[in-house]
Amino acid sequence: MKIIDFRLRPPAKGFLDTLMYNAGERRDGFTRTVGFEPSPAAQQQSMEMLLREMDEADVAHGVVVGRLAGMLGSISNEDVLSLMQEYGPRFLGAASIDPTDRRKAIQTIDEAMAAGFKLINIEPGAYPVPMLADDRRLYPIYAHCEDRGIPIILMVGGTAGPDLSYSNPINTDRVLADFPSLKVVAAHGAWPWVNEILHVAFRRPNLYLSPDMYFSRMPGWEEYVKAADGFLSDRMLYASSFPFCPVKGYRDWFETLPIRPENREKIMWGNAARLLDLPDPASAAQRVEALAS
Amino acid sequence: MKIIDFRLRPPAKGFLDTLMYNAGERRDGFTRTVGFEPSPAAQQQSMEMLLREMDEADVAHGVVVGRLAGMLGSISNEDVLSLMQEYGPRFLGAASIDPTDRRKAIQTIDEAMAAGFKLINIEPGAYPVPMLADDRRLYPIYAHCEDRGIPIILMVGGTAGPDLSYSNPINTDRVLADFPSLKVVAAHGAWPWVNEILHVAFRRPNLYLSPDMYFSRMPGWEEYVKAADGFLSDRMLYASSFPFCPVKGYRDWFETLPIRPENREKIMWGNAARLLDLPDPASAAQRVEALAS
Amino acid sequence: MKIIDFRLRPPAKGFLDTLMYNAGERRDGFTRTVGFEPSPAAQQQSMEMLLREMDEADVAHGVVVGRLAGMLGSISNEDVLSLMQEYGPRFLGAASIDPTDRRKAIQTIDEAMAAGFKLINIEPGAYPVPMLADDRRLYPIYAHCEDRGIPIILMVGGTAGPDLSYSNPINTDRVLADFPSLKVVAAHGAWPWVNEILHVAFRRPNLYLSPDMYFSRMPGWEEYVKAADGFLSDRMLYASSFPFCPVKGYRDWFETLPIRPENREKIMWGNAARLLDLPDPASAAQRVEALAS
Numbered sequence: 001m002k003i004i005d006f007r008l009r010p011p012a013k014g015f016l017d018t019l020m021y022n023a024g025e026r027r028d029g030f031t032r033t034v035g036f037e038p039s040p041a042a043q044q045q046s047m048e049m050l051l052r053e054m055d056e057a058d059v060a061h062g063v064v065v066g067r068l069a070g071m072l073g074s075i076s077n078e079d080v081l082s083l084m085q086e087y088g089p090r091f092l093g094a095a096s097i098d099p100t101d102r103r104k105a106i107q108t109i110d111e112a113m114a115a116g117f118k119l120i121n122i123e124p125g126a127y128p129v130p131m132l133a134d135d136r137r138l139y140p141i142y143a144h145c146e147d148r149g150i151p152i153i154l155m156v157g158g159t160a161g162p163d164l165s166y167s168n169p170i171n172t173d174r175v176l177a178d179f180p181s182l183k184v185v186a187a188h189g190a191w192p193w194v195n196e197i198l199h200v201a202f203r204r205p206n207l208y209l210s211p212d213m214y215f216s217r218m219p220g221w222e223e224y225v226k227a228a229d230g231f232l233s234d235r236m237l238y239a240s241s242f243p244f245c246p247v248k249g250y251r252d253w254f255e256t257l258p259i260r261p262e263n264r265e266k267i268m269w270g271n272a273a274r275l276l277d278l279p280d281p282a283s284a285a286q287r288v289e290a291l292a293s
Numbered sequence: 294m295k296i297i298d299f300r301l302r303p304p305a306k307g308f309l310d311t312l313m314y315n316a317g318e319r320r321d322g323f324t325r326t327v328g329f330e331p332s333p334a335a336q337q338q339s340m341e342m343l344l345r346e347m348d349e350a351d352v353a354h355g356v357v358v359g360r361l362a363g364m365l366g367s368i369s370n371e372d373v374l375s376l377m378q379e380y381g382p383r384f385l386g387a388a389s390i391d392p393t394d395r396r397k398a399i400q401t402i403d404e405a406m407a408a409g410f411k412l413i414n415i416e417p418g419a420y421p422v423p424m425l426a427d428d429r430r431l432y433p434i435y436a437h438c439e440d441r442g443i444p445i446i447l448m449v450g451g452t453a454g455p456d457l458s459y460s461n462p463i464n465t466d467r468v469l470a471d472f473p474s475l476k477v478v479a480a481h482g483a484w485p486w487v488n489e490i491l492h493v494a495f496r497r498p499n500l501y502l503s504p505d506m507y508f509s510r511m512p513g514w515e516e517y518v519k520a521a522d523g524f525l526s527d528r529m530l531y532a533s534s535f536p537f538c539p540v541k542g543y544r545d546w547f548e549t550l551p552i553r554p555e556n557r558e559k560i561m562w563g564n565a566a567r568l569l570d571l572p573d574p575a576s577a578a579q580r581v582e583a584l585a586s
Numbered sequence: 587m588k589i590i591d592f593r594l595r596p597p598a599k600g601f602l603d604t605l606m607y608n609a610g611e612r613r614d615g616f617t618r619t620v621g622f623e624p625s626p627a628a629q630q631q632s633m634e635m636l637l638r639e640m641d642e643a644d645v646a647h648g649v650v651v652g653r654l655a656g657m658l659g660s661i662s663n664e665d666v667l668s669l670m671q672e673y674g675p676r677f678l679g680a681a682s683i684d685p686t687d688r689r690k691a692i693q694t695i696d697e698a699m700a701a702g703f704k705l706i707n708i709e710p711g712a713y714p715v716p717m718l719a720d721d722r723r724l725y726p727i728y729a730h731c732e733d734r735g736i737p738i739i740l741m742v743g744g745t746a747g748p749d750l751s752y753s754n755p756i757n758t759d760r761v762l763a764d765f766p767s768l769k770v771v772a773a774h775g776a777w778p779w780v781n782e783i784l785h786v787a788f789r790r791p792n793l794y795l796s797p798d799m800y801f802s803r804m805p806g807w808e809e810y811v812k813a814a815d816g817f818l819s820d821r822m823l824y825a826s827s828f829p830f831c832p833v834k835g836y837r838d839w840f841e842t843l844p845i846r847p848e849n850r851e852k853i854m855w856g857n858a859a860r861l862l863d864l865p866d867p868a869s870a871a872q873r874v875e876a877l878a879s
Contacts, residue, residue: 192785199485492778
């Protein structure tokens with residue numbers, strides 16, 4: 001099985017200057033809290049080891065997320081692009097924008113998509129001037145993406161902003177209702193609002209859920225698992241949040257979850273491939289098989 | 294055992310023009326999502342089959358809910374009344390009101406109760422101009438019902454309004470606090486705010502909970518079950534939400550839940566009978582037994 | 587093992603005039619709801635019986651909480667102080683303040699700490715004029731306590747105020763963010779917002795959680811237990827909330843929970859001792875042992 005890991009930050013470029021790498025002990029503490037041993041690739045900041053770990057875990061693609069942030073540290077689109085250029089489709093890029101200048105943001109989006117980025121990353125609460133997900137300033141940007149069929153990642157879970165209000169699913173729900181054709185990936189799965197975001201996902205077919213590191217044994221996580229094997233099997237996404245979780249360890253653990261194989265494959269490949277419009281190797285294989293029979 | 298099903302929409306009159314009947318595939322998808330096979334009575338829109346299914350499930354009464362709504366579609370009080378007239382006590386009516394005209398709403402309430410309706414249905418978020426449960430415009434109406442001992446159904450769960458804020462239990466809690474003698478049935482059990490509404494129910498003796506279709510294996514549902522067999526056994530209500538769940542299938546499933554028989558009987562009959570001031574066949578039977586011994 | 591019970595209201599002084607003692611049936615109903623038999627010491631309002639029960643349960647210290655409240659009834663600092671004087675370190679005092687007069691509140695705090703109180707009790711929603719936890723009027727008081735290293739109890743769970751909004755963890759989170767060195771004990775564990783407050787606790791190292799009576803089998807409680815044996819083992823606190831739960835019965839039950847012995851000891855002693863700057867009998871014993879070997 002081939003896997004798409006929907007949140008993976010390699011030990012390279014601007015990532016090395018962010019807390020996830022330059023505060024390694026804090027990160028490893030988190031990793032152990034959610035039940036994993038830290039990845040040596042994370043600890044030794046080795047691209048070579050990461051690529052090997054991805055191979056061992058059958059991770060064909062990792063979604064690499066640019067970020068324009070205050071406290072969390074920024075990663076420029078240029079950095080993400082150079083990873084895309086150096087490693088090819090191994091890394092799929094999500095471009096960040098500056099929401100305080102809508103014209104420039106829209107230009108950034110158009111240029112990024114033209115350059116091969118796959119989607120746009122919007123982190124309302126993490127901007128230097130934090131916003132809620134339904135902030136008016138983001139609406140022209142959502143409209144632009146909806147009209148062009150560009151999916152977005154919306155970071156509205158975990159430490160999404162200065163306080164817990166920035167992950168409130170009420171604001172996310174409004175965005176989904178106001179832009180019904182905009183495909184939205186809720187990064188960090190809107191944790192800790194687990195039941196609430198699952199209601200929103202149940203109601204809004206344009207929401208994809210990526211609980212990533214909070215999928216793993218944090219309060220309420222069992223409901224994510226049940227939804228993954230139930231009504232949300234077509235819109236749940238798999239993401240290790242590396243370096244917070246190890247690429248290989250996360251996979252090994254994920255496969256122990258009570259999720260039926262057909263749903264697991266959708267979560268680990270099919271849903272993301274469809275969302276990002278990637279060719280589906282499984283259907284290609286089936287086509288070959290069909291021709292042969 | 295005789296059962297009162299607190300939310301049951303027959304395939305007749307205005308109901309046939311609402312999404313629950315005129316979008317049958319969407320409805321059947323929901324039914325399967327919560328783990329049931331669709332009822333043939335729903336699929337074939339047959340009153341005769343529904344009545345037979347009610348018989349098989351020992352459902353003596355179904356609460357039929359009028360609705361004045363925007364997107365969800367309206368069912369007039371006249372339609373509900375004609376069902377009450379045609380089928381007698383098999384269907385107990387809940388009358389809807391127009392909250393934008395308080396004088397007319399109060400007149401509607403008085404006329405409906407005089408005509409044999411059992412309670413009033415208020416759906417704040419579903420009105421053409423959506424409101425939160427504690428909207429000022431609703432307060433004269435709540436006051437009128439409280440003063441006359443008229444119970445209300447308050448739809449504040451599931452798809453209660455344009456977004457998730459319309460089911461927020463904070464607003465419901467304020468209504469319960471401001472009208473402590475008003476008996477309020479929270480339709481759809483304020484799902485997905487499960488822990489929160491259970492706190493409110495724990496605190497406010499005037500709240501009854503009807504999680505109905507969200508009782509059934511949706512995120513957080515186990516807490517409803519535990520409360521039903523615990524502190525909320527006197528105020529939990531049974532409701533299939535037909536046609537979303539099958540009348541008979543829902544009953545068969547409900548009886549597999551870890552709820553003690555004495556509590557199950559209260560939930561399926563006693564609590565609703567007390568709330569609606571119906572004669573209690575069990576106590577009548579006990580009286581006969583007591584006389585005989 | 588020695589235990590610190592972080593919420594214990596003796597049957598004496600002003601406590602006898604509050605609902606928890608003068609509405610004994612209501613209290614006993616609660617006790618049974620959460621699965622315990624009422625303590626005879628509570629029912630007979632006997633200090634002697636309480637002290638014996640504390641002995642039997644190895645409760646070395648009980649934190650006694652003063653309160654300035656509207657509906658819930660007040661307990662003056664004088665009353666708490668006289669218990670501290672009569673019974674010595676058996677009872678550790680938390681002093682209450684009047685938040686409507688910041689100068690007087692700060693004077694109260696300074697005098698209380700000088701008199702031997704261990705911390706300050708702030709109940710935003712229970713004041714005669716209810717406040718949210720992040721009310722501006724409380725900020726000078728939080729600042730004063732933070733600057734002097736004085737921990738506070740913040741009642742932001744259960745029946746924290748006139749409605750459910752007063753326990754909203756969003757407001758609590760803001761206080762923790764704005765005063766990062768202020769040690770805050772969330773009394774009643776912010777119940778029913780279980781997942782949400784656990785997120786806050788995960789993020790904010792200055793939050794201590796005392797779910798006390800809501801720890802015991804109320805909706806969502808299993809997540810408290812898992813956190814107690816996981817990422818929150820250093821900041822979970824043990825509290826019977828006597829007279830709502832029996833001192834001895836609560837302990838017997840607590841020890842059946844799936845919490846490893848080393849974490850249980852932290853929760854029942856170490857975390858509270860560190861927070862209140864008490865000598866640690868275990869480390870004293872270890873020191874003796876070390877000297878002897």
